[in-house]
Amino acid sequence: AQSVTQLGSHVSVSEGALVLLRCNYSSSVPPYLFWYVQYPNQGLQLLLKYTTGATLVKGINGFEAEFKKSETSFHLTKPSAHMSDAAEYFCAVSGAGGYQKVTFGTGTKLQVIP
């Protein structure tokens, strides 16, 4: 069984400020973890993923996330927000190894204030 909790359905930051989107997961097996972004009227685009190895994962558009097993967390960060970062972000988990279904969090809408 696996689940994802995203803290905060809406987050607002000022342009140039740090972006921090929180994600905690639960998984009975070693997890694969993902962050996706969704722009209005579009599908989901993969930002980054953690499978094995280095716990700090760098993704596209300047985003990164750190896998912390002891805290069961996989928070998404970006040092400086841009207006173009305004979108909805989804954290997701699947079981490692053989293919397993992906479970998504409920999403966090990021608003960037000029």
Add this chain to the structure above:
Amino acid sequence: KAGVTQTPRYLIKTRGQQVTLSCSPISGHRSVSWYQQTPGQGLQFLFEYFSETQRNKGNFPGRFSGRQFSNSRSEMNVSTLELGDSALYLCASSFGAGGSTDTQYFGPGTRLTVL
């Protein structure tokens, strides 16, 4: 290379009707997954097909069904539509072999409205 395509992009149906949605995966991908996205429930997994076989299934009633063809294209069908079926239906494709290199790529979705 071309991404995941979904047709139609928008659909309006009335209660009791049935609907078929189509998804064409990225060339070479053998796995297709379907998700329902609603404001209240978020993204919920419907089912996944790999090499024409349903490999995983979510917790949806039997009104929701799917299939995959030999060219990996997939269709999902919803029969006896209910108002609550109004949603964005997303399709995602991947190689399907699992492991750290396998990644799902999403299509733009089909927006279904049930009146």
